[in-house]
Amino acid sequence: MADIDEIFTRKDMTFEEAVSYFKERVPVTAAKFYAIAEEYRGLAFTVSGYTKAQMLKRFYDELLAAMEEGNTLSEFRANMNEFLEAEGYEGLDPLQADNIFRTNIQTAYNVGHYEQMTDPDVMQLRPYWMYDAVNDSHTRPSHLAMDGKVFPADSPIWDTWFPPNGFRCRCTVRTLSKRQVEQRGLKVETSFPAVAPDPHFSSNPAKVRFEPDMKDYPEPLVKAYQNREKERMGV
Structure with a gap:
């Protein structure tokens, strides 16, 4: 699997499906995020420890810049820390910044990947998918x-x-043709595994669209969301 830094830090490349997905996400507080039915959380966006809408919006904007403009993790952290410290908050430590950056971008990347994999022509030629985890000491059992x-x-x-199935999850899914399955002697599973994804990561964010209750949101955020929906629908 390609490393996230290779995917999203190239100035000459934008993963359009991933960016399109991320633009549909809505910044919400952690309290609202965990009140949302789990299958719809994929299109909500929150950062633990921050509750003000303008803070969440800034996180959102910086992550979107990473996808659209190729900003690096270091640039994300530096920009966020400058903003947070100016607002009287402590800056992000390296681990916190890495967790926020990688989890959100990996989600967007995998949603974009899913959109490509489910193209009807691709599905016909490659009707099997294989879960691919990174086999190292950091991989969860x-x-x-x-x-x-x-x-x-x-x-x-x-x-x-469908990945990510946890914070900082590096797993991906690969497509396979019938011939590849047969040549490799792979077994096509028919029953669900006994193991489960990490808490709050047991849904496929590419298959649902979050419709938030905006009545308690600040007016600028409501307008921003409504304008984004109009753009998405071509209104």
């Missing part, structure tokens, strides 16, 4: 248990086990 498992592309397993 539940994710490692899924590594190499093959399911039909239209299996409901992908409603639950």
Whole structure:
């Protein structure tokens, strides 16, 4: 799997499907985020420890800049820390910045990847998907248990086990043709595994669209969301 830094820090490349997905996300407070039904959380956006709408909006803008303009993790952290410290907050430590940056960008990347994988022509030529975990000391046991498992592309397993399946998850899904499955002697699974994704990561963000209750949101955020929806719908 390509490293996130390679995917999103090239100034000459924008992963359009990923950017399109991220633009649909709505900044919400952590309290609202965890009140949302789990299957819709993929299109909400929050950062633990921050509750003010303008703070969440700045996080959102900096992450979007990473995808659209190729800003690096270091640039993200520096820009956020300058803003946070000016507002009287402590800056992000390296681990916190890395967690926020990688989890959100990996989610957007995998949603964009899903949109490509589910193209009808691709589905016809490559009707099987294989879960691919990174086999090293940082891989979680539940994710490692899924590594190499093959399911039909239209299996409901992908409603639950489509990466990221946890904070800083590095897993991905690969497409396979029928010939590849046969040549490699791979088993096509038909039953759900006993293991489960990490808490709050058991849904496929590419398959749902979040419709928030905006009545308690600041007016600028409501207008921004409404304008974005109009753009998405071509109104």
